[in-house]
Amino acid sequence: MMFRLRDITPRGLYARSMLMVITPVVLILSLMTWYYYDSHIAEVNRKLAQSIARDASLIQAYCDRREDSPSVHRTIDERLDLTFTCKSPEQALASSSYLDRFAYSSTLDNELETRLGVPVETALNPRDSMLHLRFASGPRTVEIIVERKRVFVANAHIFIVWVILFSLFMIALAIAFLNQQVRSILRLSKAARAFGRGRDAPDFRPSGANEVREAARAVIDMKNRLTAFTEQRTAMLAGVSHDLRTPLTRLKLALAMMEETDDIRAARSDLDDMSMMLDEYLTFARGEEGDEASDLDLSELVREAAAGFGPHIIVNGPDEIAVNGRPLAIKRAVSNLISNAMKFATDVQITLVDGPHAADIHVDDNGPGIPPERREDAFRPFMRLDEARTQNTPGTGLGLTLARDTARAHGGDLRLSDSPLGGLRASLRLPH
Template sequence: MPRLRDITPRGLYARSLLMVVAPVVLILALMTWYYYDSHLAEVNRKLAQAIARDAAQIQSFCDAHPDTLMTQQQLERDLDMTFTCNHVDPAEGGPRLVHSFAYGKTLTEELSIRLGVPVDVRVDPDTMLHFRFASGSGTAEILIERKRALVVNSHFFIVWVIASSLLMLGLAVAFLNQQVRSILRLSEAARAFGRGRDSPGFRPSGATEVRDAARALLDMKSRLTAFADQRTAMLAGVSHDLRTPLTRLKLSLAMMEQSDELAAAQSDLDDMAMMLDEYLTFARGEEGDEPIPLDLAQLVREAAAGFGAHVAVVGPASISATGRPLALKRAINNLISNAVKYATDVRVTVLDGPHAAEVHVDDNGPGIPPERREEAFRPFSRLDEARTQNTSGTGLGLTLARDTARAHGGDLRLSDSVLGGLRASLRLPH
């Protein structure tokens, strides 16, 4: 069963416009129908009845006194009509008034009923109506201005109604444009914020509810920005402070006699140093990297070039995008590095879609089971069962890559690769 929302427009502007236009059109149609079918028809019938009463007086005069000139002139002045009791040329007076025309049919019927004889109604180019009917021993003819018998300017009413309706619709459309424009600006600002961009010219505008929503968005943005800045500053401070004791520990171990236990401890310290380096790199990149227009395809090729010629890049030579170059390059570098660690064949595919650009990193490694792919995005997660064991790394590569993608309004997903291993798909909206 079709639902109302399946046949109505989906956009707010189109729905609001439909709510304004549909009632106006319906009311205009009903008013026109009532005006013509009821009011105007009744007015013309009353006019026809008045004409028929005057014609009956003329019929009585022609039957009783057809040759009294002075009385005829007096009667013409009283009735504001011109008539002839014994008309000679029946061809004069122009074509017949079409009887299928509602008002012409009404006039003819009223005359015929009142006079008791058939009436021939004609109209000439000078907008005069000629009524001819049998009277006494001849044919009587009455001349009358058509505007006395028919409402000929009724279309002016419809013209005024349509003109006023169009004026009201124009005002309604202008009002809707203003309101919808405020909502669209709010939507664009929210979308830009979700992609990590600023909207410097955005200000709350429109209706009170839209302004409240805009203020709530700005407040949420300021709070999240403050939280992110605080987190970044804390991360950078902790990482920097830990480097000093970590360096002392490495120096102390280097001065000790070498052993297997000492080598394991040095390896752990190296992993900790690598982890701190990633923390610092991430923190510095978040602080100094600003969204700018960039060539995503060229950025991917630069990131892949650091891994040697065995990492192939497939796709167009240039893709326009907007984002933080350092953060994006670091995220793509993490994805390629993760694939190179666990596979011998790595391929990077760059796609430019209508709504988003995508970077697919495919490998022929052991892959990750579908039920554990979300776990791979957790910080410090190491899925050694699904990947080769004894590999270096901090377990932050996929986590930071997904954070970067989502900060740009996109996402990072894992799926099965065409090469038989794992595919990491990074999506960035235009």
């Protein structure tokens, strides 16, 4: 399996942006710290060690003369700003019994041994942080007491503190900036989701970076165009349906006055089918107007729709499912699914499933069903599938189309599959 970076990186924009900001900051500051200690601090400590080694060499030369001169001794102490003694090994051992071995003296030890040519012991006095150097000089032992800060950089930890504080400041600044940008994107996503479900977002205003603002304006413009198109389509459908009712009524009156024959009965049947189609068109047009989204009990709505087809329609599932949507549109979509199933089956059952993110309405029948390769065609307007549906069956061919439009307008979908009853299952999903 090929390695892909996206498999180990976060999925969210906020997490990815944080990773893009924090990673370079931490990497750069880590490299700076490493370079500071590996190059600068190490070089400074080496120079300090060389300076102490030169002073120790001078003291070694003085002690090798075996002639103690108080004035010279005092002059060396003052000029070198340190304290030294030339003692016997027994005296030196007794005076340094309380000292701790200094753990960070490798650089100093190397410089002292290189300069003096003898092993040097380094120890730290824990009481006053004074560094003690002890080495042999002929029969005597030389002990030098010097301030620790003259040998090593003692305040290097301050640099680490500043690096950490600066890193935290940069990360806090990045988080504040990213919060503002991501918040604008989340507002846009929420508004687009509301627009997609046919709802308004009155409090939404373009904000954030110029690119996000431009995307927000494009979404608002798209929403306005779709709204205008939907209103125009609904008005046209309502107008056409209403205008056709007048000549249709005249034809019915004319046929009623004619002698009853087989042709007249067939013509009346055709007019009844046309009248039913117009009623469905008008119902659809009226349903799009004034049906505002609201919180509703989907279980109660489905049971009401099923009750309109008779008590033999069984509804299984929870007694209460809370969703938000347009009640008339959802009830019409469920009624279309039940009506479509009853046209071609003798047994119709409805199952409600309340999931964590969406609610499902399964309408099952024991009819002839639809072949899998033709199921998508069933959603095309005015499409009649002759293999599964008889041509004599009345209908407009809009039931599944309108039901899917309703589901998708609410952010869900409508899918067809095999039913446990042997026929077709229509599954309408609505998000919570």
